[in-house]
Amino acid sequence: MSDFSLINSLPGAGLGTDGAIDRSAMDRQWVEVLVDCSGTQGLYTYALPPDLAVRVGDILSVPFGTQQVGAIAVRLLDTRPTELAADQIRSVDAIVSAGFFPASYWALLNQVAQYYHTSLMQVVKVALPPGLLARSQRRIRFLNDEKTPLTAAARHILELLKASKTKDYSWQFVQRQVQGAHRGLQELLKQNLVESYLEPPATMRPKLRQAVTLISTEGQLSERYREILEVLKRQGGEMWMTDLLQLCRTTTPTLRKLEQQGCLILQPREILRAEGLPEVGEEGAKSLTADQAAALQQVQQATGFTQILLHGVTGSGKTEVYLQAIAPILQQGRSALVLVPEIGLTPQLTDRFRARFGDQVCVYHSALSDGERFDTWRQMLSGSPQVAIGTRSAIFAPLPSLGLIILDEEHDSSFKQDQPAPCYHARTVAQWRATLEACPLILGSATPSLESWVTSHQEVAQSQYVSLPKRILNRPMPKIEVVDMRQELRDRNGSIFSRSLQTALHHLKETEQQGLLFIHRRGHSTFVSCRSCGYVMECPNCDVSLSFHHTHENAKPRLRCHYCNHVQNQPPHCPSCGSPYFKQFGSGTQRVMQELERQFPDLTAIRFDSDTTRAKGSHRALLTQFSDRKADLLVGTQMLTKGIDLPQVTLVGVISADGLLNLADFRASERAFQTLVQVAGRAGRGEEPGRVILQTYSPDHPVIGAVQRQQYEPFVAAELKQRQELQYPPYGQLVLFRISGGNAVAVQKAAERVAVELSKSTQYAVLGPAPATILRVAQRYRWQILLKFPSHDGSKVPNLADLRSLCGSTVSLTIDVDPMNLM
Ligand SMILES: Nc1ncnc2c1ncn2[C@@H]1O[C@H](COP(=O)(O)OP(=O)(O)OP(=O)(O)O)[C@@H](O)[C@H]1O
Ligand SMILES: [Zn+2]
Numbered sequence: 027m028s029d030f031s032l033i034n035s036l037p038g039a040g041l042g043t044d045g046a047i048d049r050s051a052m053d054r055q056w057v058e059v060l061v062d063c064s065g066t067q068g069l070y071t072y073a074l075p076p077d078l079a080v081r082v083g084d085i086l087s088v089p090f091g092t093q094q095v096g097a098i099a100v101r102l103l104d105t106r107p108t109e110l111a112a113d114q115i116r117s118v119d120a121i122v123s124a125g126f127f128p129a130s131y132w133a134l135l136n137q138v139a140q141y142y143h144t145s146l147m148q149v150v151k152v153a154l155p156p157g158l159l160a161r162s163q164r165r166i167r168f169l170n171d172e173k174t175p176l177t178a179a180a181r182h183i184l185e186l187l188k189a190s191k192t193k194d195y196s197w198q199f200v201q202r203q204v205q206g207a208h209r210g211l212q213e214l215l216k217q218n219l220v221e222s223y224l225e226p227p228a229t230m231r232p233k234l235r236q237a238v239t240l241i242s243t244e245g246q247l248s249e250r251y252r253e254i255l256e257v258l259k260r261q262g263g264e265m266w267m268t269d270l271l272q273l274c275r276t277t278t279p280t281l282r283k284l285e286q287q288g289c290l291i292l293q294p295r296e297i298l299r300a301e302g303l304p305e306v307g308e309e310g311a312k313s314l315t316a317d318q319a320a321a322l323q324q325v326q327q328a329t330g331f332t333q334i335l336l337h338g339v340t341g342s343g344k345t346e347v348y349l350q351a352i353a354p355i356l357q358q359g360r361s362a363l364v365l366v367p368e369i370g371l372t373p374q375l376t377d378r379f380r381a382r383f384g385d386q387v388c389v390y391h392s393a394l395s396d397g398e399r400f401d402t403w404r405q406m407l408s409g410s411p412q413v414a415i416g417t418r419s420a421i422f423a424p425l426p427s428l429g430l431i432i433l434d435e436e437h438d439s440s441f442k443q444d445q446p447a448p449c450y451h452a453r454t455v456a457q458w459r460a461t462l463e464a465c466p467l468i469l470g471s472a473t474p475s476l477e478s479w480v481t482s483h484q485e486v487a488q489s490q491y492v493s494l495p496k497r498i499l500n501r502p503m504p505k506i507e508v509v510d511m512r513q514e515l516r517d518r519n520g521s522i523f524s525r526s527l528q529t530a531l532h533h534l535k536e537t538e539q540q541g542l543l544f545i546h547r548r549g550h551s552t553f554v555s556c557r558s559c560g561y562v563m564e565c566p567n568c569d570v571s572l573s574f575h576h577t578h579e580n581a582k583p584r585l586r587c588h589y590c591n592h593v594q595n596q597p598p599h600c601p602s603c604g605s606p607y608f609k610q611f612g613s614g615t616q617r618v619m620q621e622l623e624r625q626f627p628d629l630t631a632i633r634f635d636s637d638t639t640r641a642k643g644s645h646r647a648l649l650t651q652f653s654d655r656k657a658d659l660l661v662g663t664q665m666l667t668k669g670i671d672l673p674q675v676t677l678v679g680v681i682s683a684d685g686l687l688n689l690a691d692f693r694a695s696e697r698a699f700q701t702l703v704q705v706a707g708r709a710g711r712g713e714e715p716g717r718v719i720l721q722t723y724s725p726d727h728p729v730i731g732a733v734q735r736q737q738y739e740p741f742v743a744a745e746l747k748q749r750q751e752l753q754y755p756p757y758g759q760l761v762l763f764r765i766s767g768g769n770a771v772a773v774q775k776a777a778e779r780v781a782v783e784l785s786k787s788t789q790y791a792v793l794g795p796a797p798a799t800i801l802r803v804a805q806r807y808r809w810q811i812l813l814k815f816p817s818h819d820g821s822k823v824p825n826l827a828d829l830r831s832l833c834g835s836t837v838s839l840t841i842d843v844d845p846m847n848l849m
């Protein structure tokens with residue numbers, strides 16, 4: 027019954043900006059609501075009684091089946107949806123709570139739906155936590171005594187309320203006590219004798235977690251059991267079960283056996299919401315450098331919507347500018363929204379915010395459970411001023427009075443959602459939101475995206491450019507040495523570490539400093555192939571090579587697909603020719619760890635990649651270990667590049683830059699430059715100067731030269747020239763269609779039909795159809811078509827429903843506006 031298609035096919039259901047704000051609600055006779063009851067979320071149309079001035083963002087009560095349920099007014103309509111007959115539409119019953127969400131919030135969601143060509147419902151699903159209304163309760167409160175006689179039911183309700191200590195009851199209770207309560211309530215509401223409101227659930231369900239408590243170490247126990255109990259004892263006799271399992275590398279059934287033997291008990295224990303985050307000390311504002319002060323001033327002078335690109339080199343103190351820009355906003359009773367690429371990667375950043383603003387900070391990201399998301403929402407909706415820090419979906423955080431939005435590391439591609447729909451970019455949505463809220467938007471980066479660079483250099487008051495060209499305390503930028511790995515090979519050094527890096531690693535121990543080793547991608551190029559015939563081991567479901575996984579020295583090697591997670595053993599001989607020379611190639615994190623162990627047994631290293639950081643809180647745990655100097659090296663992938671601020675790191679080694687340089691994407695150079703400058707920027711942030719060793723097989727690549735000189739502007743100028751010639755973003759606009767299905771021929775045919783249809787317009791160039799770089803993923807064949815518009819304004823895409831009808835029922839078509847991932 028829930029109706030998504032309704033939204034797409036609405037005639038003239040234009041941008042929400044005109045909904046409820048400019049036009050009087052009176053000429054709108056229908057309303058679309060988000061019904062939220064017993065697990066089903068959907069958009070439904072209701073009629074508005076003439077005497078009910080409903081506005082977008084109100085919480086309503088509507089008839090739904092045989093019940094009355096809560097609903098959010100999402101959009102007012104002045105025409106009846108054609109597919110519904112007038113007598114099919116039921117009427118809104120009452121306004122439970124007026125202005126629960128600001129109307130601008132719904133305008134934003136509508137704008138997202140329209141620009142990214144998805145239904146409003148899809149947007150609502152990213153934006154709102156599930157069960158928002160279902161857990162809340164409608165209540166009725168006494169306001170005034172009657173002046174004119176009331177009907178029996180109305181009088182009964184009023185007396186009931188007056189007799190209550192709090193002058194207020196739940197609507198459910200009133201309904202049970204009073205016959206004809208519904209009509210009675212209407213009467214009372216009309217005369218303003220009572221009010222109806224929505225109370226968020228008062229007590230949240232406590233969150234429980236399994237805990238293990240030691241009872242006894244007596245009895246006939248095997249060596250292994252004893253060991254587990256010994257560990258538990260050493261930890262004080264009480265631990266969270268997950269921690270014990272991890273520490274002892276044991277399983278739940280083993281613990282259950284120990285429980286049966288009376289050695290320990292397993293029981294759920296309540297954890298408080300704030301737990302899991304360590305205490306942070308309070309911290310005052312730092313006195314700003316001249317550059318920081320100038321940047322802050324520019325932010326504070328902004329009136330209304332202004333987009334400010336804060337271009338500060340690595341270690342220039344951008345975070346301090348954010349903190350001092352936020353402080354006065356909170357004092358004015360308004361809130362701030364801070365978006366970061368990946369929350370798990372930046373425990374340091376959240377700690378700094380909490381040290382400054384304490385409980386006013388709330389963290390919002392997709393790894394939260396539904397319950398936690400819901401709690402955070404309630405806190406936000408309370409309206410008290412706060413700082414919400416979160417990943418891309420936090421751009422939809424319902425902070426009532428926004429004074430500032432910040433995107434840190436604005437160039438990061440994780441701000442873009444590739445799938446599912448809506449494929450939104452949080453930076454684009456942030457621009458709309460800041461416009462709707464008339465507040466400044468700060469985009470911070472050491473390596474701004476070309477999009478933001480171009481915007482910030484337009485001659486308009488609404489976009490500004492601020493730079494922090496120097497590191498804090500005039501600390502030098504790290505020195506970058508480029509090592510030609512081809513020369514190493516010629517000089518008979520077959521190690522993955524160049525001689526330069528080897529010397530630096532030896533030096534690390536002597537000077538008691540720390541280093542980072544960066545590998546382009548987890549398991550990237552650690553494919554298994556035959557050195558006799560060249561056969562490459564591939565995933566049976568996807569057209570990608572399997573990656574070699576080796577958890578520790580003596581463990582059995584496994585092969586894993588990073589797309590569908592297929593796992594299998596490595597065959598001892600080549601399946602194609604039977605050769606025994608069937609081995610892994612490349613240098614993933616694991617390989618580097620093993621080589622370190624072999625060549626530098628004195629150095630300890632922590633592996634920091636998506637395999638070792640899967641568990642909640644593990645980013646923080648590993649980074650803390652490292653900053654406590656429990657290891658000499660941190661070895662990892664992309665996540666090393668993001669915002670790590672450790673003063674004792676003096677050495678950064680890039681094992682091989684080549685994987686980054688050779689991606690088939692027009693943004694490859696931009697990304698490579700950003701990644702390498704960011705990772706280099708982790709070195710020498712403290713008192714000791716930093717040093718970067720960049721290993722590559724293509725030392726003459728223009729990106730390598732630009733990174734070595736650490737000059738952003740000349741690199742960007744050259745890059746922009748190319749983009750302009752080819753009409754790529756930021757000059758032109760791209761729209762990507764992805765076509766996929768289980769049958770290879772059907773997918774290709776559908777892609778061809780869609781391309782023919784698309785070619786009928788002259789507004790854009792059609793690139794493709796072409797098979798995706800990886801044709802098959804999880805048994806689905808994928809083709810794509812790229813539209814290239816010469817400029818960014820007014821790109822019109824043919825009707826999606828028409829294109830979909832060309833695909834047939836077994837092939838799906840999705841649209842990605844401004845795609846970031848063209849693979
Ligand atoms: N005014 C200041 N006085 C002294 N120290 C400062 C000041 N401002 C910032 N710092 C310190 O300088 C270091 C670097 O700052 P921060 O992490 O904000 O840099 P950043 O510009 O965000 O760098 P990146 O882009 O590389 O993450 C931090 O340890 C911070 O505490
Ligand atoms: Zn072979």
Ligand SMILES: [Zn+2]
Pocket residue numbers: 565566567568587588589590591592804
């Ligand atoms: Zn696979």
